[in-house]
Amino acid sequence: MPSMHAALKGTPLTSVFEKRMGSFPRRARELIQNRRASTAVTASSTREDLLSQILQTKEKHPELVDERVMHGYATTPLLAGADTVTIGLTSIVYFVGRHRAVANKLRTELDNCGLEMPPRWSAVYKLPYLDAVIRESFRCHPIGAMLSRRGVPEGRVLTLPDGRVLPTGTAVAVSGWATHFDKGVYGADALEFRPERWLKGEGEDEDDYDERLRRMNKADLTWGHGDRACMGKNIARCEMYKLMATLYSTFDVSLYRDHCCSMVGPLTMLTGTTRASRSRVEDPRDCSRQAGGCRGHALVTPRQEYREVGTSELMDEDATDD
Numbered sequence: 274m275p276s277m278h279a280a281l282k283g284t285p286l287t288s289v290f291e292k293r294m295g296s297f298p299r300r301a302r303e304l305i306q307n308r309r310a311s312t313a314v315t316a317s318s319t320r321e322d323l324l325s326q327i328l329q330t331k332e333k334h335p336e337l338v339d340e341r342v343m344h345g346y347a348t349t350p351l352l353a354g355a356d357t358v359t360i361g362l363t364s365i366v367y368f369v370g371r372h373r374a375v376a377n378k379l380r381t382e383l384d385n386c387g388l389e390m391p392p393r394w395s396a397v398y399k400l401p402y403l404d405a406v407i408r409e410s411f412r413c414h415p416i417g418a419m420l421s422r423r424g425v426p427e428g429r430v431l432t433l434p435d436g437r438v439l440p441t442g443t444a445v446a447v448s449g450w451a452t453h454f455d456k457g458v459y460g461a462d463a464l465e466f467r468p469e470r471w472l473k474g475e476g477e478d479e480d481d482y483d484e485r486l487r488r489m490n491k492a493d494l495t496w497g498h499g500d501r502a503c504m505g506k507n508i509a510r511c512e513m514y515k516l517m518a519t520l521y522s523t524f525d526v527s528l529y530r531d532h533c534c535s536m537v538g539p540l541t542m543l544t545g546t547t548r549a550s551r552s553r554v555e556d557p558r559d560c561s562r563q564a565g566g567c568r569g570h571a572l573v574t575p576r577q578e579y580r581e582v583g584t585s586e587l588m589d590e591d592a593t594d595d
């Protein structure tokens with residue numbers, strides 16, 4: 274909404290957000306400096322991760338990537354990939370915690386697929402029920418639902434179904450909160466959390482299922498669509514599928530109180546989730562005393578022996594595009 278943007282620009286409200294945003298470039302600078310320092314100490318770095326690739330890109334293509342551009346590359350994943358993944362994981366735990374039958378089914382799938390720990394991407398991304406649970410959680414709680422804004426291109430107008438005409442340059446966003454609950458696409462029970470909708474129904478014809486899935490995929494704005502779709506989708510999926518498979522294989526997870534996780538819609542990204550998820554609360558009962566109230570606590574009890582693993586064990590060469 275251009276008028277709202279103009280009205281808010283330069284106000285104390287926006288300066289609060291700008292101040293918070295400033296911490297991301299600062300953190301990126303720190304990470305770069307630390308990595309350079311540790312690489313200098315060991316003479317060469319054997320660590321292969323996103324940051325090492327960003328540093329290597331600057332070495333390989335100095336004509337394209339200078340210090341400023343490289344700094345931008347390092348800031349983007351922090352900005353785009355921290356709250357999004359945190360909110361995604363929180364919503365999965367929330368929905369599974371609220372639906373015992375789903376939790377049981379998920380556990381049965383994980384118990385019977387012979388996962389090694391930590392699991393590899395190649396083993397988890399094809400688990401049908403885990404995939405359905407994650408997709409359904411994102412449908413019911415779209416994370417970047419208003420990020421997909423586009424401009425009406427030069428020399429064109431956009432005519433809305435109700436006949437209104439938007440001129441060139443108008444910023445347009447489609448809300449995931451509208452498309453994800455569209456009963457015409459997701460069925461009469463679109464408001465319910467039901468992972469099974471992503472799977473082929475019993476007795477459902479193969480072609481009907483393909484068509485239903487095609488329509489659901491089209492309306493699914495979790496990652497956006499087209500040229501500006503999420504660049505970190507594969508990293509995010511890899512993180513989340515592996516983490517959720519590990520969590521539910523290893524622990525019994527229940528919500529501390531049924532109403533403990535509050536869903537605050539699109540504003541979650543701007544408000545308390547990050548603060549709550551980053552703050553360390555030893556006793557979940559303390560969470561109600563945090564500023565902004567509790568944004569969700571789950572109690573975890575081990576179901577099997579587990580061990581802590583280091584970062585190197587979590588590296589996963591299998592994790593390529595599917």
Ligand code: HEM
Nearest residue numbers: 350353354357361417421496497498501502503504505509
């Ligand atoms: C659950 C996790 C995530 C969700 C739901 C998510 C969702 C989105 C959405 C909806 C967009 C806008 C797409 C559009 O305009 O059509 C976007 C853009 C973007 N995302 Fe993500 N994202 C996630 C994680 C990440 C991660 C981990 C990274 C990086 C490591 C990342 C990097 C980006 C970048 C760079 C863009 C801008 C792409 C462009 O404008 O060309 N995202 N994301």
